[in-house]
Amino acid sequence: MPIRQLKISGVRNLQPLDLTLQSGVNFIYGDNGSGKTSILEAIVLMAAGKSFRTSQLKHVLAHNADRIEIQMDIDDESLGQCQLDSLRLKGGDHLLKLNGSVLTSQAEAAHWLPVQVIDPTTFKLLSGSPEERRQFIDWGVFHVEHSFMEQWKTFRKQLKQRNSVLKQKEAEWLPVWNKGFVESALVIDQHRRAYLKRFKPEFMRILKALDDSVDVTLAYYPGWDKDSELQDVLDKQQERDMVLGYTQSGPHRAELRIKVDKQPAAEILSRGQQKTVVAALKIAQGALFQQESGRRTIYLVDDLASELDEKHRFALCKLLEDLKCQVFITSIDKDKLTDIWQPVASKLFHVEQGLIQDVAAEVEDAASQQDRPAD
């Protein structure tokens, strides 16, 4: 589902832009601090309602602006041509629209704009908190099973209610809340299990193509002892739960354990190897999404050159090209982008102090100026 046209205003140092994009690869180059990442950040803002580099959106708003406006014309494989609009006011109000109709949740925009980011911080998917890996699994489930978001909300509600009963030490009410909690927990767990079963072979295939010397295993931990029934675990932990005032076990504690030789991969692999594994996870997720939905993920690859050597960069680019999805790749150095990889359909953009320009259009413009007869 390539973005055909992208308009952004009010984001960091970017001057208001209106770009016609390539459905294949969009190379973006420019000096440090020129605004390359901010373009990717704006796309993620539309897709996820948040930035991938700050938890506070006020930092994304340009210093002199009172609003962020983003508009995308998209060619969706199932919906056809559509337009997404996002308006965020300095005060915090946010309006999202699809083809002019207001969307009631961020999840709807996420549905229409499946985006994966590969950037210098993505190794955190291995070394960061389990929540990051839970979110990773849930991205995959959500984009294929649309009921998942509602089921997740139901589970969160059950968890909140159970925790409040625990805090108030109302032991007699626990059996009632346990029933609903267990029911909704098992729904989440089944979705995640089923997804990872399909995901693992795809991940192994992609990792092998990226680097067949890295041997990684993925193991799913549901959030409670896998050999016990959740209800039994809750019964056993009830007293301690009551003391703590929260539920120790359940899908909110699930984990995707990524290991090398039975050790956490983050402790064993080099930074570059970790990035390779994370790239494989993200590409495999997009590949599986494509197989199962017939729709394509958009890849945002920030600072491609950082910490991946030429061989791995080339392998990564080749995999992305094979997926035939839209890709945005940034780099400081134009040659590092185009020397190793010349995809069939690509476009080159240059960013300088927040101003982004289509390089081919610039060249054409300059040529037509030269061809013009002198006045």
Ligand SMILES: Nc1ncnc2c1ncn2[C@@H]1O[C@H](COP(=O)(O)OP(=O)(O)OP(=O)(O)O)[C@@H](O)[C@H]1O
């Ligand atoms: N809220 C803001 N308003 C205006 N300018 C901002 C704001 N926040 C950051 N900036 C500036 O905007 C630019 C953002 O640059 P960005 O991170 O997109 O650059 P980049 O080209 O990806 O750089 P690098 O190659 O160093 O990663 C920086 O120059 C920064 O100082």
